[in-house]
Amino acid sequence: MKLLQALFFPPEQPGGVSSMIPYLQERFNPPHWEMDIFSIPKRIRSKGTDQVKFHTFDWTEYGDSPVVQKYIQTYRDYLWWTKLRIQRPYDLIHAHHPIAGLAMKEIFPDTPVIQTIHSSYERELLLNGTIQKGGPEQRFLTSLYRELEHQTDQMLTVSRSFLDYLSPHVERPEDIGVISNGFDEKRFKPIPHDNEVAQLVTVCRLVPAKGLDILLEACAKLKRKGHPYVLHIIGDGPIRPELEQMAQELGIYEETIFYGYTLHPEEFMPFFDIFVLPSRAEAFGSVFAEAALCCLTLVGTEVGGIAEQIEHGVGGLLVPSEDSNALASALETVILDPSYRYGLARTGWEKAKREYSIARAVHELKKVYLQYQS
Template structure:
């Protein structure tokens, strides 16, 4: 069976897709399986020019928005690049971004297209202050889900909570399957270590949706309580300067290290003690599973897929979104009690290995792929 994994970003970009899809190739071996990856290079801009029409809604109602214009142009570019680069037929295409799925079905209408929806672009834009809830762009982007349902042959997403999120925007939410992301255990090598001062780490894009302002306020509270720690922030993004200034104003800049973007944070994540990320929304939250596989204790917010990964008090700690005092309380528990921290880390690692292994994902995907062959 000849498979194409159609990504939007090149696979070296950070995120759940890049931490899973390239590793699938080793699991889909010839002679029964052939797998290739496809994505739109970042240098491709404004190449596509053909008219765009959707079956389930009229996108022209929204075309006054620059964000909608950019989305449509990116779709045109993906169509242009697909027609230019793909010359051979495939038995099935698995798309990992709405633009990829719509473009592939447009170019190859007779080829089965399985569509994975990994996250919500519109929710990220709202949380990051780029668009207004129920505004023009929000309406356009949520309309895309019904178009995907209409055009593609199967929809998959990464958590039960995200199916609930999609439900108002599709005709048949019961037909959406859930396959959480999977991870190759060989990438994660826990390292036994003893840090005299608790080492906190977070890995994410530096945008408002990740709640790092809440994390910095919680860390300031920890300092006011006389607790020692170091906070390592791995990632980059548009609010980095704002976060650095907030750390200075809160008096915790000396305890906080901003690393910027790092390609393989899992290589040194095992040397830290506690992974913390107070996201305001997460479809799945791949970085929590990755941190668990590195044997870090997990502290997160009870949102989306994070709440499905963590059972509070068993394999991690959950707090309410926006509650910096509650976050400080949770962090204090794992800072002052190393035995509790180690137990959370051990249980979290066992849970991640059993629920989020790459082999489990491969098994589930093969079952779906074979339905179309």
């Protein structure tokens, strides 16, 4: 079976599905399987000129929005690049971004296309303050879910909670499957270590949706209580200057290290103690599974896929979103009690190996793919 994994971001893009797919590719071996990976380079801008028409809604009703205009042009560019670069036929295409799925079905209408929805762009834009609730951008982006349902042959998502989010925007939510992301254990190697001062780490894009302002507030409370720690922030993004300024104003700049973008954080993540990320929304939260596989103690918010990964008090700790007091209390608990911290980490590690292995994801995907074997 000849498979195409259609991404938006290139595989070298850090985090999430783009970094996962190459490890899937290693498990789909010839002669029974042949898998290629496709994505659009960042340099492709304003090349496409195709007229865009969707089957389930008129996108031009929202066409005055610059966000919508940019999305449509990106779709045109993906169409242009796909027509230019893909010459061979495939038995099945698995798309991992709405633009990829719609473009592939437009160009290859007779090829089965499976669409996995990994995250919510409109929810991220809302949380980041880029668009307004109920505005044209949100209505346009949520309308795409029904268009994908109409156009593609099967829809999947990555968590039960995100299926609940998608349900109001499609006609047949019961037909959407759930396959959580899978991770290659060989990339994540727990390393025994004994840090005299608790080492906290977070890995994410530096955007408002990740709740790093709440994390800095919580860390300031820890310092006022006299609890020593170091906070390592791995990642980059538009609000980095604001976060650095906030750390200075809160008096915790000396305890906080901003690394910027790092290609392979999993290589040194095992040397930390506690992974913490107070996200305001997560469809799945791949970085929690990655941290668990490094045997770090997990502290996260009760949102989306995070709450499905962490059983509170068993495999980590959960706190309400937007609550810096609760986050500080949870961090204080695991900082002061290393034995409890290690027990949480060990249980989280066992669950991640059991439920989020690459082997499990490959097994579930093969069952789906084989349904379309001619």
